[in-house]
Structure formats: structure tokens, C-alpha cells
Amino acid sequence: MRSEDPWADIDKPPSDQKFSGRLAPECHPLQLFRGLDHLGRRNLFLVHDRKSASKTKLPEMAGLIVEKRERSYEDKLLASVILESEENADIFIRLSEDIIDVVANAENEREAVTLFIERTWKWHALLRGKRKSVLNRDAQMGLIGEIWTILHVLSPNVGIDIAVAAWRGAEGAPKDFEMAGACIECKSKGAASRSEVRISSEYQLEDVLGNRLVLLVHSFAACAEDELGAFSLHDLATEVRNEVISKAPQLIRLLDQGLEDAKYDILHDYELVVRHLSMDAFEVKGCFPRIVPSLMPDGPIKVSYNLPLEKLNPFSIDQQALADILTSGGYQNV
Numbered sequence: 001m002r003s004e005d006p007w008a009d010i011d012k013p014p015s016d017q018k019f020s021g022r023l024a025p026e027c028h029p030l031q032l033f034r035g036l037d038h039l040g041r042r043n044l045f046l047v048h049d050r051k052s053a054s055k056t057k058l059p060e061m062a063g064l065i066v067e068k069r070e071r072s073y074e075d076k077l078l079a080s081v082i083l084e085s086e087e088n089a090d091i092f093i094r095l096s097e098d099i100i101d102v103v104a105n106a107e108n109e110r111e112a113v114t115l116f117i118e119r120t121w122k123w124h125a126l127l128r129g130k131r132k133s134v135l136n137r138d139a140q141m142g143l144i145g146e147i148w149t150i151l152h153v154l155s156p157n158v159g160i161d162i163a164v165a166a167w168r169g170a171e172g173a174p175k176d177f178e179m180a181g182a183c184i185e186c187k188s189k190g191a192a193s194r195s196e197v198r199i200s201s202e203y204q205l206e207d208v209l210g211n212r213l214v215l216l217v218h219s220f221a222a223c224a225e226d227e228l229g230a231f232s233l234h235d236l237a238t239e240v241r242n243e244v245i246s247k248a249p250q251l252i253r254l255l256d257q258g259l260e261d262a263k264y265d266i267l268h269d270y271e272l273v274v275r276h277l278s279m280d281a282f283e284v285k286g287c288f289p290r291i292v293p294s295l296m297p298d299g300p301i302k303v304s305y306n307l308p309l310e311k312l313n314p315f316s317i318d319q320q321a322l323a324d325i326l327t328s329g330g331y332q333n334v
Contacts, residue, residue, distance in 0.1 A: 005093065012040045019045065026104045030112050034096065037082065042089065044096040045080035046103070052110040053077055056117050056253040059124035063088050066120050079116050095123050114249035121256060122266070135263055140233050140272045142169075143262050145188030145218040146176055147236045148276060151243065153216065154184075157326045161248040164255050170262035174203035175213075181329030183211045185284075191221040191277055195309045202303045205290040212325050213284040214317070217309065220274040229275040237264060281322045282315040 006022075013020040013036065021035025021043075031047035058066040065082040081099070083092040099119045106112035135143065146169050154163035154177065162179060169176035169186065177184040185204050187197040197217055199205060207213060223230050231239075237259060244255050284290065289311050291303050317325075 005089070006034050006096075007036065007042050007089075007093075010034065010036050012036050013038050019043065021045070024100050024104075026100055027106075027112070030103065030106065030109060032100060032103055032112070032116075041082050041084065042086075042092055042096075043080050043082040044099060045078045046113060046116050047071060047076050047078055048109050048113050050075065050077055052108075052113050054079075054110075054113050054117050055250045056114070058117065059121050061120075061124050061127055064092075079113055081120060091127075098123070110249060111245060114245050114252055118245070118252050118256070121253070125260075125266075133263060134265075134268055135233075135270070137272050139263070140270055141188045141190070141220060141274070143264060144220065144233055144236055144272075144274065145186050145216075146170075146262075147233075147240050148218060149177065149184065149186050149216060151236070151240055152276075153279070153322075154326065155243065157323050159247075160243050161251055164244060164248065164251045164258070167255075167258050170258045174201065174206065175208070178208075178211075179326070179329050181211055182325050183208050183213050184216055185213070186216045186218070188218045188220060191219055196306045197309065198304065199290070199307050200304045202291050202293050202296070202301070205284050205288070206292040206294075207284075212328060214322065214325055215282045215284055215312070217280045217282070219277040219279070221277050223273055223275050225273050227275065230273050231275075232273050233264065233270045234266070237266070280309070280312075281317050281319075282312045283317050283321070283325065284315070288312075288315055 010022055011020055015038060019033070019035045019037055021033035024032045024034060033045050033047070035043050035045060037043055053068070058068065060066070063084050065080075065084060067080055067082070069078050069080070070076075071078055081092075081095070083089065099116060102115050102119050103112050106115050146167065150160070150163045150167060154166065158179065163177075166177040166179045168178050175183040176186040189197060197215075205213065205215065225232075241252065241255060244252050282288070289307065291305055296303075
């Protein structure tokens with residue numbers, strides 16, 4: 001059982017070039033320490049090889065110093081969180097124990113570094129005290145469709161790294177995904193809703209020079225939490241974060257930024273639970289029924305309209321054709 005203050009019996013180091021600390025046994029064989037610096041400030045630091053370093057930027061938090069640094073007497077790096085004032089020691093202890101619990105589940109050193117840093121971002125979001133507005137059901141459904149596309153459409157074809165880098169929907173860009181050779185607009189609908197999708201601007205289905213354009217339409221059915229295949233927005237967000245941490249940890253902050261831009265909040269209790277029923281893919285080209293700027297050079301702007309799915313059958317493409325379009329930019333999932 002952990003003591004009330006794990007730092008209570010750690011001595012301050014004699015030199016400003018060193019830390020004194022004690023290994024967190026929960027994380028063995030990782031070198032994660034609770035320690036003190038030469039000023040007597042509490043810190044939590046992870047010693048790791050250079051090859052395990054993360055390129056993710058660090059958060060800035062009042063009262064805390066989050067930094068990366070070299071260990072002067074050996075070819076190692078440190079990722080650390082330092083408490084500036086003892087008056088916040090109780091919060092720092094909780095923060096540190098949370099980071100330790102998460103890092104203890106890492107399968108290797110590189111994942112440990114990623115988890116250490118991304119956990120500081122979670123505390124950054126919590127401590128800044130600003131809550132996002134709750135996403136309504138339509139917004140939840142839309143974000144679920146985009147994350148599903150990342151996990152089950154793009155990642156298997158071009159890799160999770162390309163999938164995350166291509167995600168533009170949360171930024172308010174005209175297309176949800178933009179890659180070399182292909183763009184994707186993603187729509188989600190309920191199983192019992194009308195057989196149409198809402199196109200929110202004249203730019204969503206506009207041609208992009210040099211790129212093929214695909215409209216994906218996902219159908220989801222609301223269901224109970226205990227039904228087979230059921231998931232919530234939280235479940236999908238956790239799944240995509242885990243895949244990025246495992247396969248492309250350098251992009252975890254980019255993914256988190258996308259989730260933040262989409263107003264996803266881990267602290268909210270999202271009520272929508274669904275099952276994925278189907279996905280239809282259509283290539284937008286030629287006489288595809290759409291409203292685009294070229295049709296109204298002197299006309300209105302900010303046009304939105306409903307697009308009946310029955311009108312799109314001539315443009316339907318199968319899974320192989322979709323895969324060919326996605327990989328047309330030279331991508332290959334290896």
C-alpha cells in the first residue's frame with residue numbers, strides 16, 4: 001500500500017546536476033522515479049533511451065514544469081513533471097500516482113514515454129477547468145462515423161498514421177479526409193432515419209484537382225450497452241487512441257487535437273450507444289447530383305441540402321474499388 005506522501009523520505013541531492021529519487025516498483029523494469037531536484041522540488045521522471053523519445057510537444061500548466069532533458073552523466077533522456085510549489089503537493093501526488101498507474105501498463109519503453117506525455121495532457125485539460133459543450137446526438141453520430149472511418153476504412157488500407165494525418169473534419173475543412181490522390185466526405189445516419197444525407201455546404205462535394213472524391217455513408221442503429229457489437233463515442237475514442245499509441249505514437253497529440261477540435265470531452269457522459277450496420281461508398285464524379293460553386297458563380301453562398309441516397313446508385317463502388325482509390329496516392333499499409 002502506498003504511503004500518504006511517497007516523497008516524505010527522499011533526500012534533496014547535493015548537486016544541481018542530479019536528481020535523487022526512488023524507483024516506482026509498479027513500473028519495473030521501466031526507470032520511472034519519484035524524486036527531488038537540488039531545489040527540493042518534487043518531480044516524477046522517466047529515464048529512457050534516445051530511441052524511445054517522443055516528438056509530441058509538452059503541455060504548459062500553471063504550477064508545474066513539464067519538460068524533456070538529457071541526463072548529463074549517461075546517454076539517456078528524461079521526461080519529467082516538476083512541482084514548483086509545495087502548496088500544491090496534494091494535487092501533484094494524485095497526478096503522479098495516476099501517471100504511474102497508466103505507465104505501469106506499457107508494453108515497452110517507447111509506449112511508456114508516450115503514455116507519460118499523453119497523460120500530462122489529460123491533466124492539462126482537467127486542471128485548466130474549461131469544459132466543452134456537450135455534443136448532441138447528431139454531433140456524436142457524426143464524430144462516431146469519422147472515427148469509424150479512421151479505424152475500419154482508412155487504417156486497414158493506408159495505415160493508422162496516414163489516416164490520422166488525413167483527418168480534417170474536426171477542423172471544419174470542406175472534406176473530412178484529405179490524402180494524396182483521394183478525398184473523403186463522411187456521413188452518418190440512423191437506421192430508422194430517412195434515406196438521405198445532409199450536405200452542409202456547396203464545397204463538401206466539390207471536385208479537388210488531382211484527387212478522386214468519395215462519399216461514405218455509414219448507418220448506425222441505436223442499441224443497449226450490453227448488445228453484441230455495441231459501442232459509444234468513448235469506446236471508439238479509446239480504441240483509436242490505443243491503436244495510435246501502439247502503431248504511431250508520434251501522432252497521438254495530433255489525434256488528441258482532432259478530438260479536441262471536434263469538442264470530444266472524456267469527462268462527459270455520452271448517452272448514445274450504437275452498432276454499425278453498413279457502409280455505402282459512392283464516387284463523386286461527372287453528373288453526380290450535387291450543388292457546387294461552379295453551378296452558381298454569381299449566386300448564393302453557404303448552401304446546404306438533402307441528398308437522396310436512391311439517386312446515388314449509379315455511382316456506388318465496392319470495397320475493392322474503394323481500396324484502389326484510397327491507395328491511389330501511393331500509400332500502402334505495411
